[in-house]
Amino acid sequence: MxxxxxxxxxxxxxxxxxxxxxxxxxxxxxxxxxxxxxxxxxxxxxxxxxxxxxxxxxxxxxxxxxxxxxxxxxxxxxxxxxxxxxxxxxxxxxxxxxxxxxxxxxxxxxxxxxxxxxxxxxxxxxxxxxxxxxxxxxxxxxxxxxxxxxxxxxTTGDSLFKRGYRIDKGGAPLKENMAAALVLLTSWKPDMPFVDPVCGSGTIPIEAALIGQNIAPGFNRNFICEKWDWVPDTVSEKLRDEADAQANYDAKLDIIGYDIDQNMINISKRNALEAGLEDLISFKQMAVKDFKTDKLNGVIVANPPYGQRLSDQESVRKLYREMGVVYKPLKTWSKYILTSDLEFERFYGGQATKKRKLYNGALRTDYFQYWGKPVWHHEGKRETN
Incomplete structure (x- = not known):
């Protein structure tokens, strides 16, 4: 070849x-x-x-x-x-x-x-x-x-972020490949609780579920090169069969997406259904300030509003303050928050363990990472509840 x-x-x-x-x-x-x-x-x-x-x-x-x-x-x-x-x-x-x-x-x-x-x-x-x-x-x-x-x-055609499951989206949606990057940059493993507190159209939880079950992200779409005369159909079929065999469809996952807007929760559920993951992810209407959990060793990934417009800045920074208050008691959880507001730490109320510069489209953002301290079983396994 x-x-x-x-x-x-x-x-x-x-x-x-x-x-x-x-x-x-x-x-x-x-x-x-x-x-x-x-x-x-x-x-x-x-x-x-x-x-x-x-x-x-x-x-x-x-x-x-x-x-x-x-x-x-x-x-x-x-x-x-x-x-x-x-x-x-x-x-x-x-x-x-x-x-x-x-x-x-x-x-x-x-x-x-x-x-x-x-x-x-x-x-x-x-x-x-x-x-x-x-x-x-x-x-x-x-x-x-x-x-x-x-x-x-x-060889791709429509960009790889177009997985094919997003049938509806809200304002300022996160691209699927960026959502996957946010998950892969965390300490999350499929046996840990995962929460997106501002899930919008559900992209981050859906990408986490695809990762958690080792499902190939391009499985439900086609690529432009598959129509080329020198690309055999048999190769494509073979690779898709192999990908299907490698998926762990039985993996049990604890993934929850919350949003204050019930309409976005409805959209998230439709997108998860389209991705074939509706039974793996829970979507619930809830404000950030109302979040509580007894679970241990979880991961929170959030892409909140950035407050780019001055008129939105006050409400967005109030949200950052609420995140700081609500997440502070969750000592065993790691929290990862993406925003273009470089003053985020001041409003959240704590300095990040690590920051990573990323571009969300053309917009410069920082990924603020607050690492938790996991609790372990005496057998060397993580506690999850």
Whole structure:
């Protein structure tokens, strides 16, 4: 099987997490800004699309070279054997971006790359007329940074955060892969209680349940490369069968999502039903200030409102104060709270054990972590109640 240079793209701040996921799947990786590089066959492309919880896309790195003129961009792009990737009827849109480069006009770069590919394919396939572009979609990107050109082919299609279960969402929803990252950055294990006190449309509890039962996050969706003529259906079927066998559908989980808004609880329940996890997660209407528990060694993960608008700031900071008061007695619990309010600790009433800078979309946020002190059985097991 042919080996490709591959990269998993991701949000800023979670590259190490994507690298860890890939290493756990058995790959040698190189972690870079906003992406993780690795090598693999078409089977690996499908496997990583299926299993990566925190990445955005899997791309084939077709070529990398320096280009300071459009002539150079054209000639070097034309030298690539595009016919090894694109059939005669391939529909290949070209997207582009450029930073700190002499070739700063993105539309021109896109059009030059498109023209060079058409030229190479026409010569190879002996076409005198236009290429039909009526077949499967092969999305190509030309990315230029400091005059270094990178040509990639996207294998994913809709971003990996689109798991397929979110049929409804509230305002400012958290992307599914970001929600998974928030869970993976905690100390939570499937035998521990898990609470999201401001669950919104239920994304964080649903991602926790997928992790808890080891369900492949891409199991219920398709990837654009599955329609390509050189990707055998049998590979996809085999990997999905393997993923199904690896899932631990019998794992008992203690996951609860609360929200002050009953409408959001109804939405969460619908999304959990769509994900096939409705029996694993409890969703209940409750305000943060009313939360109490006798359980031990749990984990709280919260993505509360950030108070970006001044008009919202007062009520949001009141919520942070309530969290501080309610969670203080829970000594064995660890609490993880994501917000863009850098003064969060002051209102919460305590300094975080650790902070981690993450980007929620384009917004800079901090993940404030307050680590609990677990209580252990004398046999060396954690207590949970």
């Amino acid at each position: 042919q080996k490709f240079e591959l990269m998993a793209t991701c949000a800023s701040g979670i590259e190490a997490l994507v690298g860890k996921e890939l290493r756990e799947l058995g790959y040698d990786v190189e972690v870079q800004n906003g992406r993780v590089r690795f090598e693999g066959t078409i089977e690996d492309i499908l496997k990583t699309n299926l299993w990566l919880r925190t990445a955005d896309r899997i791309k084939i790195v077709v070529s990398e070279f320096e280009a300071k003129t459009f002539d150079s961009l054209f000639e070097q792009t034309k030298q690539i054997n595009w016919d090894k990737l694109l059939p005669i009827d391939a529909n290949f849109p070209v997207e582009g971006r450029s930073r700190n480069s002499q070739l700063h006009s993105v539309p021109d770069a896109q059009s030059i790359v498109k023209k060079a590919i058409v030229n190479q394919l026409s010569e190879t396939y002996h076409r005198r007329t236009r290429l039909p572009e009526t077949g499967a979609v092969y999305p190509i990107e030309v990315a230029i940074n400091k005059d270094q050109v990178q040509l990639t082919l996207d």
